[in-house]
Amino acid sequence: MLVDLEKIEKAKQKVGIERTAEITASLLNLEKFDNRNYKACCPFHDEITPSFVLNQKTLKWHFFGCSRNADILYVYMN
Helix, strand or coil: CCCCHHHHHHHHHHHHHHHHHHHHHHHHCCCCCECCCCEECCCCCCCCCCCEEEECCCCEEEECCCCEEEEHHHHHHC
């Protein structure tokens, strides 16, 4: 059974920006996590300056260092 994408997006919005950031930071043990600006060092490669940023509108993380995107479901699945 496939889940309707609209229902997934609504569920992510209910979780909200702060909780999404907290859950992701905890699951990935993010370094230099900034819970005000929702950014951290990318957990998938070494870096000094945080480039792992949470988009507040889409609730998706963007990895500027490696040009990937992920949401909370991606984090849970990996």
